[in-house]
Amino acid sequence: MTGTSPLETLPDEIFLHILSFLDSRDVVVLQSTSKHFLGLCRDGNFWRDRSLSASAVSERIRLYRLGSDWIDEDGTTLSGSPTAAGQGNQTQQDQNEAHWNRVESLSQLSARKRKREQIRIAANWDPTFPNEKTDWYTEYIHRYGPIAVSWFEQPHVQSGSLRTHLDACGIALYNPSGGNELFAVSPLEDGSVCLWDVKGTRTRKGSILTKSNPGLLCADGPGADLSRRSKMINTGSNLIEVDLKTLQVVEDHPFEWSITTLSAADPNVPLTVGTIHGLHFHDARARSEYRNEHHIQLDNISRKNGRDFSHVLDPRPLAPYASLAQSGPQSILHLGRSDSSQLSDDIFVAGRFSNILHYDRRMFPAIKGSVHSGARLCSLTSLPFPFATLYSDLRQRFLSSGEPVDKDRNTNGRTLIACGEYSTKGSLELYGLSSGADDSPREPVIQKSSLKNRQTASQSKLLSVINHGTRIVFSDGQGYLKWVERDGFTEVRRHKIGKSERVAQRSLFGSMPGSDDIARKILSTRTPGHDGEIRANDEDILFWTGERLGMLSFSSEPGFSPEDFEENTRTPEDIAAEEEQQMYGERMRLALERQARDVRFVQNLGAGSLHSGT
Structure with a gap:
């Protein structure tokens, strides 16, 4: 007696065919019985087919052009039973035998054609690209599994028996080790910096990991009088660098105008800073080297309330910056390369102007080009894969054959994704870009195609957009998170994040329409892990409402x-x-x-x- 189940001796193909008759919940339960079943029940092709059959496409497949399309290619149809008239010397038995042979032949042709049509529709629907790693088990969970919203611990200040909650003033993610550790970082309204444990690796999931002293980011520095509201936050024209390990200010760099947006921080490239009237580079590495070589002792006049004013005596000329003809940049994207996870030299800037501005880091501050939008955009992201409007339109209607789809997916290029507002409605925009700038500044990035969804995206402004698996997810002003396919139109699902208050403490306005929280910014919590492998269902969505932090996970109940x-x-x-x-x-x-x-x-x-x- 080895204890091996008879099912484990079956060939994998037969076992997977048996699984196709089970409900998805039963398959999930079965995978927990043994390692052998775990491997088979996580089969990518099985969950890919299950995702396709559960989508809206399945109805199109079922009703796809019934009738004359399911006949032989030569136009032969089954018009009825044969009769004895006009059959010459054939007997009735011969006629019937010939008829049923013909029925069987046409039935086989029809089945083969149905199979070809299903393969073609599946190829049109499949959102993946060559060499893209996709966990279809996780994809199925994210597309059709239950959704739960958890709210992070809210920081507060204690004054005797009175507790006052502090609002978060932004959100970013910090992955210190490159593994599974992930922390949310936010400045608070009292001028402090707060870190939360997103994955629960050091403390309880969603709880505060550490918090700096108040006034760290204030205009007058730590120890400032916080009784005046105007002193509680920075004026907006200083770039303050904070060491997240020690929670101490490392650098305080002033700009002439208020800062409106920053690019994502990366150790290999300078930070791009967007002010009201221009774009600037800020390289912390160069400043550190300069300070090590030229250490200046300042008197009491050059240092006030703990703030460093050594930049006043800095003999170096001002760094070049790119002036903007129209003010109000809202989002800066360092575009990634199409063949790797590294960043290219391309920088895209969107905001309260009609064009998406394109710069090359090697040619900065000269502008390299622009992409016309016409909308007021507030968020940018990208895909390291190409996008073609023509094939996308054909794929939406499932009219494209397999060859053009494969050709489209195998071409080099990237996709720029933007969201914002156009004529009071939400606008989701996709731009197909060539990949020429990966190697030479002489080969510019060229816009090859574009798609602008301004009809079905949302009735209100789109606030933030990211990639989520093989889908695009964005938040809108109505409090929804919506997932769409990579065609920019086909909606997969939606969820309203609701209210962060406890039911027992809801205010008078808690039940009024439009009182739910909205996700002003969303971020993916995906991490590669220590072994470089993506864990199943390990990509939740972190969001910031303007006051609090929450997380949308794919579970039957909230985690906290x-x-x-x-x-x-x-x-x-x-x-x-x-x-x-x-x-x-x-x-x-x-x-x-x-x-x-x-x-x-x-x-x-x-x-x-x-x-x-x-």
């Missing part, structure tokens, strides 16, 4: 809630204060009851006196 953190943060003083408040409430209740009894006694005494005639 505000009540969990409130219990963890209760100090003995808090518990004593709550008990004293409860005792005070009980004493007040008893006093009111005694007062009510005394009133009734006096009323009854007066009524008795009236009846007795006294």
Whole structure:
């Protein structure tokens, strides 16, 4: 007796065919019984076919041009039973035999044609590209699994028994080791910096990992008087670098105008800073080298309230910057290369102007080109794969044959994705770019195609957009997160993030329409892990509402809630204060009851006196 199940001795093809008759929930349960079943139940082709059959495409396949399309290519049809008339010397038996032979032949042709059509439709639907690693088990969960929203622990300040919650003023992700560790970083309204544990590697998932002292980012530096609201945050024209390990200010670099947006930080390229009227480069490495070589001792005039003003005595000329004809950049994207995960030298800038501006880091500050949009854009992302409008349109209608689809996927190029607002409605835009700038500045990036979804994306402004597996996800002003296929039009699913308040503490306006929170910025929590492999269902969506942080995960129930953190943060003083408040409430209740009894006694005494005639 080896304990091996008879099912484990079946060929993989037969076992997977048996799985096709089971419900997805049953397949998930079956994979937990053994390592052998785990490997087979995670088969990529199985979950790819299951994803296709569960999508809206399955209805198109079922109803796809029924009738004359399911006949032989020569136009032969089954018009009815043969009769004896005009059949010469054939007997009725010969006629029937020939008829059913013909029926069987046409039936085989019809089945083969159906199979070809299904393969062609599946090829049109398949959103993946060559050499793209896709976990179709995770894809199925993200497309059709349950969704739950969890809310991060909210930082607060304690003043006696009074607790005041602090709002988060932004969101970014910090992956210190390059493994599975991931922390959310945000400046708070009291001028401090706060870190949360996103994956629960060091503390509880969603809880605060560490928080700096108040005033770290304030205009007057740490130790400033925070009683005045104007002193609680930076004026917006200083770029403050903070060491996230020590939570100390490393650099405080001023700009002439207020900063409106920053590119994502990368150790290999300078940071691109967008101010109201221009674009600047900021390379922390060069400044550190300069400071090591030219250390200047400053007197008390050059340093005020802990802020470093050594830039005033810096003898170097101002770095070149790119001036903007129209103010208001909102998003800066360092475009990745099409053949690797490294960044190219291409920089795209979008904002409150009609064009997406294109710069080359090697030719900065000269502008290299622009892509016309016409919308007011606020978020940019990209795909290291090509995009062609013609093939995308044919694929939406499932009219393209397999050869053009394969040709489209095998060409070099990248896709620029933008979102924003056009004529009060949401605008999702995709631009196909050539890949010439990967190697030489003489070969410019050229816009080869474009798609602008301004009809079905949203009735309100789109706020943020990212890639999520083989889909595109964006947030809008109605509080929705919406997933669409890479064609930019076909909606996969949507979810409203709801309200962060507990039900017992909802305000008067909590049940009013439009009172739900909205995701102003969304980020993917995907990490490569220590072994470089992507774990199943390990890509949630982190979002910032403008006040709080939350996370959308694909689970039947939330992983954490505000009540969990409130219990963890209760100090003995808090518990004593709550008990004293409860005792005070009980004493007040008893006093009111005694007062009510005394009133009734006096009323009854007066009524008795009236009846007795006294």
